[in-house]
Amino acid sequence: MRISFKIQLYSWLVTVILGISFLWQLLEYLIYGEIQPRIVDDIVGLTYVIAILYAYKMGRSHEREAQRNYKHIENYWSNPPILCESVYNQKYNQ
Secondary structure (H helix, E strand, O other), X not given: OOOOHHHHHHHHHHHHHHHHHHHHHHHHHHHHOOXXXXXXXXXXXXXXXXXXXXXXXXXXXXXXXXXXXXXXXXXXXXXXXXXXXHHHHHHHOO
C-alpha cells in the first residue's frame, strides 16, 4: 500500500511543527524554569508554518517550470538550426 504524497507532506509538516514546539517549550523550561504560554509564540509559530508551506509551493512550481524549460531545450538541441556557411560569410565577412 502506497501512501499519497499529500499525506506524507502533511505528516512531515505536523512532525516538524511538533518537534519545534517541543524544543521551544524545553528551552523555555530550561531558561525560565517554567513554560510560559504567550500569544507572541503562537503568532511566530503560525508565521513560520505559513513560510514553510509557501517555500514548498514555490519550490514545486519552480521545479515544474524547470522541467518544462528542459524539455524545450532538449527539443531544440535534438534538431538545432543549420547555419549555412555561405550565408554567414555573406552577412558578417563583407
